[in-house]
Amino acid sequence: MSQAQPNELAAIESYRDDFPVLQQEVNGHPLVYLDSAASAQQPDVVIDTVARYQRHDHANVHRGVHTLSHRATEAYEGARDKIQSFINAASRAEIVLTSGATESINLVAQSFCRPRLQSGDQVLITHMEHHSNIVPWQLVCEQTGAELLVAPIDAGGALEYGAFESLLSDRTRMIAIAHVSNALGSINPVEDIIALARARDIPVLLDGAQGVPHMSIDVRSIDCDFYAFSGHKAFGPTGTGVLYGREALLDAMPPYQGGGDMILEVSFDGTIYNDLPYKFEAGTPNIGGVIGLGAAVEYLESIGMQRIAAHEQSLLEYMIQALGDIEGVRLIGTAKNKASVQSFLVDDIHPHDLGTILDHQGVAIRTGHHCAMPVMDFYGVPGTARASLGLYNNRDDIDRLTSAILKARKIFS
Amino acid sequence: MSAVDIRQGDELRELYRELILDHARNPRHFRKIEGATHTAEGINPLCGDKLKLYVRLNDDDVITEAAFEGSGCAISVASASLLTDLVTGLSRSQALDCFGEITARLTQADNHKSRDIGVNLDKLRALDGVREYPSRVKCATLAWHALNSAVQGHNKTVSTE
Numbered sequence: 001m002s003q004a005q006p007n008e009l010a011a012i013e014s015y016r017d018d019f020p021v022l023q024q025e026v027n028g029h030p031l032v033y034l035d036s037a038a039s040a041q042q043p044d045v046v047i048d049t050v051a052r053y054q055r056h057d058h059a060n061v062h063r064g065v066h067t068l069s070h071r072a073t074e075a076y077e078g079a080r081d082k083i084q085s086f087i088n089a090a091s092r093a094e095i096v097l098t099s100g101a102t103e104s105i106n107l108v109a110q111s112f113c114r115p116r117l118q119s120g121d122q123v124l125i126t127h128m129e130h131h132s133n134i135v136p137w138q139l140v141c142e143q144t145g146a147e148l149l150v151a152p153i154d155a156g157g158a159l160e161y162g163a164f165e166s167l168l169s170d171r172t173r174m175i176a177i178a179h180v181s182n183a184l185g186s187i188n189p190v191e192d193i194i195a196l197a198r199a200r201d202i203p204v205l206l207d208g209a210q211g212v213p214h215m216s217i218d219v220r221s222i223d224c225d226f227y228a229f230s231g232h233k234a235f236g237p238t239g240t241g242v243l244y245g246r247e248a249l250l251d252a253m254p255p256y257q258g259g260g261d262m263i264l265e266v267s268f269d270g271t272i273y274n275d276l277p278y279k280f281e282a283g284t285p286n287i288g289g290v291i292g293l294g295a296a297v298e299y300l301e302s303i304g305m306q307r308i309a310a311h312e313q314s315l316l317e318y319m320i321q322a323l324g325d326i327e328g329v330r331l332i333g334t335a336k337n338k339a340s341v342q343s344f345l346v347d348d349i350h351p352h353d354l355g356t357i358l359d360h361q362g363v364a365i366r367t368g369h370h371c372a373m374p375v376m377d378f379y380g381v382p383g384t385a386r387a388s389l390g391l392y393n394n395r396d397d398i399d400r401l402t403s404a405i406l407k408a409r410k411i412f413s
Numbered sequence: 414m415s416a417v418d419i420r421q422g423d424e425l426r427e428l429y430r431e432l433i434l435d436h437a438r439n440p441r442h443f444r445k446i447e448g449a450t451h452t453a454e455g456i457n458p459l460c461g462d463k464l465k466l467y468v469r470l471n472d473d474d475v476i477t478e479a480a481f482e483g484s485g486c487a488i489s490v491a492s493a494s495l496l497t498d499l500v501t502g503l504s505r506s507q508a509l510d511c512f513g514e515i516t517a518r519l520t521q522a523d524n525h526k527s528r529d530i531g532v533n534l535d536k537l538r539a540l541d542g543v544r545e546y547p548s549r550v551k552c553a554t555l556a557w558h559a560l561n562s563a564v565q566g567h568n569k570t571v572s573t574e
Contacts, residue, residue, distance in 0.1 A: 349487075350460075350485065350486035350487060351460070351486075352460040352461075352462075352486040352488075352549075352552065353429070353486045353487045353488070356428065356546055356548075356549060357425060357429075360424065360425050367460065368459065368460050368461060369461055376461075382460075382461035382462075382463075382484055382485075383460060383461045411425060411426075411429050411434075412429070412434065412487075
């Protein structure tokens, strides 16, 4: 088990104090928040940055010559620069700001794939995807007559790499795959997958909603064509998200939505679209939210994603051990290469009952299908309980989780 | 690790009373009724509860048999089990009165004034614990919504969302 030096452990655990929401009691117990995979909490710096913007600088962006509009535009575009640096994109033109990973994926499905797909073409995803990386592809396949292929996972929840490779063909037009599975925590071998894809000239989208908050992301070293993620899972506000796309690909794509801001010139004879990335940002964006996301990624960089990843990995190992030691606990998702989440079942207690009993003890976990119904079908369960980690969790949180599970077992014994 | 502590009067014990746990573990009338005159499905997409309710009404509009099958959390299964126990022998209009009374009692919390509908609903007091858990009220009312749909002849799937 990886073990941080005592000084480093104390240093990394001190960041918990930056999250005001965690300093409260829920149902008479100090809150234990183990649902960051659904939505992460925000540090003071994000909350304060958004509040300062709303109080002092709010105006619409990219228009108006007045001072507030300048300030809003500078802060908004400054956030884009921070995000570009955070994921090491080559150009700010490659950072399209969206409402979340869901919109980012739909944008690629509709704007990149739809014009290219024909009947008989294939799109390849995996069995572990979140609904947001399934349904947009089902839609575009229905629209074009293309076929959606699903690569299988093994009993532990890892991608069956050989089967994945054998599903590639000269009809494969797109690969869309989770970087990290939200229900199972499995980390996919994205570098190997992209190498396979490169050799066949197939574009690859990574759903990075569960990757970005937990590991250092370098889109150029990963060499993906598209990378989608949500702001609120990365300690930023809800309603924000990012689509990274290679500039040459984005440039060749038609707009996703029409409206203000995405145009250079509009007349009834025709419209000239704006440059990248604005071509894909129709309408007034979530200005305050994006500025908050800029503060969030700056905060993450100030800590260091490598340190966060090491801390979470050590906690995950501790959690897996602790859960596995409880009689009657069945772990769902036991891939070798995992990050940040553990799904489980306790005896025959329905996950929803377990969630209520844990909540009653101040422990927040997610229960249900985690927007990954095919994963639940694969394991033959209606849902699971899922504990997921953020940078602010510690071993006490895990100990509280296990004692709460013991109480649930006692109630149902 | 702290010791497991279950005190008397624990709110969780209010929710998971022995009667509830008993019906959840050993649901009554848990089967399909071949040739049921009325059926309806109830689903709760939030937690994946899914049950199918079967009712047989005779020519006098009296429920001679009620049963269910499906899967769900302890609250939804126990509620369905209690329902099938209770409505057998009731007329259609009495069953609808029960639906109205139970859903009102569980959703209107404190200010609900019980109405005498001529049916003893005391056993269903075991479900009252859910009123403290807004996210769980739908689990307790799911089977009742299915009953309402079934005996009204809608025969359609009801969803809590």
